[in-house]
Amino acid sequence: MIAPKSDRAFLSGLKRIAASDPDVGRAFATHGRPPFRRIEPGYAALLRILVGQQVSTQSAAAIWRRATDRLGPSPTAEALLGASDEELRGFGFSGSKIVYSRALAREIAEGRLDLDHVHRSPDDEAMAMLTRMKGIGPWTAQVYLLFALGRPDVFPAADLALLIAYQRIKGAEIRPDPKRMADLAEAWRPWRGAVAHLLWHVYKQPL
Secondary structure (H helix, E strand, O other): OOOOOOOOHHHHHHHHHHHHHHHHHHHHHHHHHOOOOOOOOOOOOHHHHHHHHOOOOHHHHHHHHHHHHHHOOOHHHHHHHHHHHHHEEEEEEOOHHHHHHHHHHHHHOOOOOOOOHHOOOOOHHHHHHHHOOOOOOOHHHHHHHHOOOOOOOOOOOOOHHHHHHHHHHHHOOOOOEEEEEEEHHHOOOOOHHHHHHHHHHHOOOOO
16 A cells, blocks of 8 residues: 555645645634544445535434444445345435445455555556446545545545635635636645645634
């Protein structure tokens, strides 16, 4: 596995960007150090991110709590495959999420997706391996690389919270769309992931 950057490295990188981007600097000074979220890499992490797609944070937490009560605190691909569709619906999985979580579990259980290989691969290659899976788009793969693998230069430009926070710190009249946001974030290389953590932190603060 490519060694994940430590929180100290993320903080150092964020400070470098804050020194070069006055708006990031003001947000950092106002809101302070963001929490650098980390989750254990593996199927359970991917499943948890899948669960969180297109639902509120509260709903995702409730679904995950019900799932882990039945499947264990860190569900394996085999545990998911052993659960019935009825059970998964009872946890709160939508029909599409049942399909996607099962497809991913089968790919891992049958050896077609080697997560250890994903973990050892550069960002672009890891993204390509993950996004060929049904139900895993760029946002899911980017969040996995950022939170589970600690990659410092990954930026989920389609994340609504990041778009809103960017608009807020820049005082922009128009919120950027994901493509524009990805272009704007190029200025923060090689620490786009550290800035993403700050933007999520800003988003959660009261106006």
